[in-house]
Amino acid sequence: xxxxxxxxxxxxxxxxxxxxxxxxxxxxxxxxxxxxxxxxxxxxxxxxxxxxxxxxxxxxxxxxxxxxxxxxxxxxxxxxxxxxxxxxxxxxxxxxxxxxxxxxxxxxxxxxxxxxxxxxxxxxxxxxxxxxxxxxxxxxxxxxxxxxxxxxxxxxxxxxxxxx
Amino acid sequence: xxxxxxxxxxxxxxxxxxxxxxxxxxxxxxxxxxxxxxxxxxxxxxxxxxxxxxxxxxxxxxxxxxxxxxxxxxxxxxxxxxxxxxxxxxxxxxxxxxxxxxxxxxxxxxxxxxxxxxxxxxxxxxxxxxxxxxxxxxxxxxxxxxxxxxxxxxxxxxxxxxxxxxxxxxxxxxxxxxxxxxxxxxxxxxxxxxxxxxxxxxxxxxxxxxxxxxxxxxxxxxxxxxxxxxxxxxxxxxxxxxxxxxxxxxxxxxxxxxxxx
Numbered sequence: 001x002x003x004x005x006x007x008x009x010x011x012x013x014x015x016x017x018x019x020x021x022x023x024x025x026x027x028x029x030x031x032x033x034x035x036x037x038x039x040x041x042x043x044x045x046x047x048x049x050x051x052x053x054x055x056x057x058x059x060x061x062x063x064x065x066x067x068x069x070x071x072x073x074x075x076x077x078x079x080x081x082x083x084x085x086x087x088x089x090x091x092x093x094x095x096x097x098x099x100x101x102x103x104x105x106x107x108x109x110x111x112x113x114x115x116x117x118x119x120x121x122x123x124x125x126x127x128x129x130x131x132x133x134x135x136x137x138x139x140x141x142x143x144x145x146x147x148x149x150x151x152x153x154x155x156x157x158x159x160x161x162x163x164x
Numbered sequence: 165x166x167x168x169x170x171x172x173x174x175x176x177x178x179x180x181x182x183x184x185x186x187x188x189x190x191x192x193x194x195x196x197x198x199x200x201x202x203x204x205x206x207x208x209x210x211x212x213x214x215x216x217x218x219x220x221x222x223x224x225x226x227x228x229x230x231x232x233x234x235x236x237x238x239x240x241x242x243x244x245x246x247x248x249x250x251x252x253x254x255x256x257x258x259x260x261x262x263x264x265x266x267x268x269x270x271x272x273x274x275x276x277x278x279x280x281x282x283x284x285x286x287x288x289x290x291x292x293x294x295x296x297x298x299x300x301x302x303x304x305x306x307x308x309x310x311x312x313x314x315x316x317x318x319x320x321x322x323x324x325x326x327x328x329x330x331x332x333x334x335x336x337x338x339x340x341x342x343x344x345x346x347x348x349x350x351x352x353x354x355x356x357x358x359x360x361x362x363x364x365x366x367x368x369x370x371x372x373x374x375x376x377x378x379x380x381x382x383x384x385x386x387x388x389x390x391x392x393x394x395x396x397x398x399x400x401x402x403x404x405x406x407x408x409x410x411x412x413x414x415x416x417x418x419x420x421x422x423x424x425x
Contacts, residue, residue, distance in 0.1 A: 001174055001177070002174060002175075002177040002178040002179060003177055003288070003289050003290060003291070003353070003357070006178065006179050007291065009179075009194065010179045010194075010196075010198065010200070010291065011291045012190075012193035012194050012195060013179075013181075013193075013194050013195045013196045013197075013198055013200075013201065014179070014198075014200055014201075014286075014289060014291040014292055014295075015291060015295055016190065016193070016195040017195070017197070017198070017200065017201035017204050017205075018204055018286070018291075018292050018295050018296070019295065020204075021201075021204040021205055021207070021208045021264075022204075022208075022260065022264055022295075022296070022299075024208055025207075025208045025211060025212075025260045025263075025264050026256065026257060026260040028212065029208075029211055029212055029215050029259075029260060029263075030256030030257060030259055030260035031256045033215045033216070033218075033219060034215070034236055034255060034256050034259050034260075035255075035256065036219060036221065037215065037218045037219065037221075037229075037232055037233055037236050038233075038236045038237075038240065038255060039221075040218075040221045040222075040225075040229075040233065041233045041236065041237055043223075044223055044225075047223065
């Protein structure tokens with residue numbers, strides 16, 4: 001077994017070269033290069049988790065904005081409804097006022113017209129009375145030859161008119 | 165070897181100085197640049213190239229960067245699940261350890277023998293695995309005493325131990341603690357050695373049975389060859405698992421040092 005047979009001749013060279021090469025590996029690669037490699041990996045992990053956190057925060061902000069939007073939307077809707085209802089009631093009121101005014105005018109006109117009609121009808125009635133009294137007197141004179149008084153004829157006509 | 169019909173399955177572990185460096189020495193100790201050292205350098209260079217591909221630092225990674233980040237993330241998760249958040253500071257060490265052992269294991273499995281090279285697995289030498297194990301164990305000791313001082317010895321007295329049992333429990337726990345570097349280093353060494361010996365023995369069966377005649381070659385040889393294919397796949401798995409076990413146990417021991425228990 002050369003490991004044992006040669007040990008006296010080779011142990012010092014083995015130990016020397018191992019310490020030298022492993023020392024170089026440790027100081028140059030282990031201490032010099034590995035932390036940089038590990039640093040890159042750590043930086044990447046940090047960046048990934050940072051990006052994820054940012055994405056989460058952005059999501060949260062978006063949710064917030066949406067909730068805010070919903071609240072404002074609901075508020076705006078309510079305000080619009082209120083404005084609409086107010087406009088409606090205002091319009092209704094204005095219509096009512098105008099209608100009332102128009103009603104009054106119409107009623108006035110109707111009353112005036114009715115008054116005119118009544119006047120005309122009264123005048124017509126009076127005329128009819130006069131004409132009927134004249135006619136009655138003529139009829140009385142022609143039938144009986146008696147001159148009926150104006151007043152008696154009128155009363156008779158009135159009585160007849162009142163009975164229809 | 166081949167002419168005697170004997171193939172030495174242990175030859176693959178032989179250490180040979182390369183490029184005439186056998187007499188290099190430092191403070192009286194031989195530090196020849198051997199084939200073992202060559203594979204250590206190769207593992208380091210391959211790991212360096214691999215990690216360079218992960219240095220583009222792009223926000224959206226390419227395949228290579230993804231692969232490197234997967235490995236560092238794997239070690240990070242290993243440490244966090246075993247040690248907790250305080251384990252993150254050990255990422256450079258455990259990553260270096262895991263990748264160095266993993267590449268050593270895998271590079272040693274490359275079929276370079278086909279082109280006449282001598283592939284070598286330095287993790288099949290306990291001189292190498294022992295250094296790595298002692299390193300991990302020393303870090304555990306240093307961190308433990310640094311953070312907890314002498315209170316670190318409470319590690320050897322589990323919670324709820326009756327007072328009368330402490331004289332018995334303490335030595336047992338202490339021994340099991342002290343055995344850790346040995347089990348850590350030997351486990352890797354044994355697993356790699358056994359796997360490579362098994363592959364070489366089966367390869368020897370293929371060659372020797374084929375040399376013995378076409379009948380043997382078709383029966384024993386092809387059966388051994390099929391078995392070798394399966395075991396090669398298994399060895400790749402073992403290469404990964406042993407590197408993982410080394411890193412996992414290191415982080416479990418670091419947990420003791422960080423958090424006691």
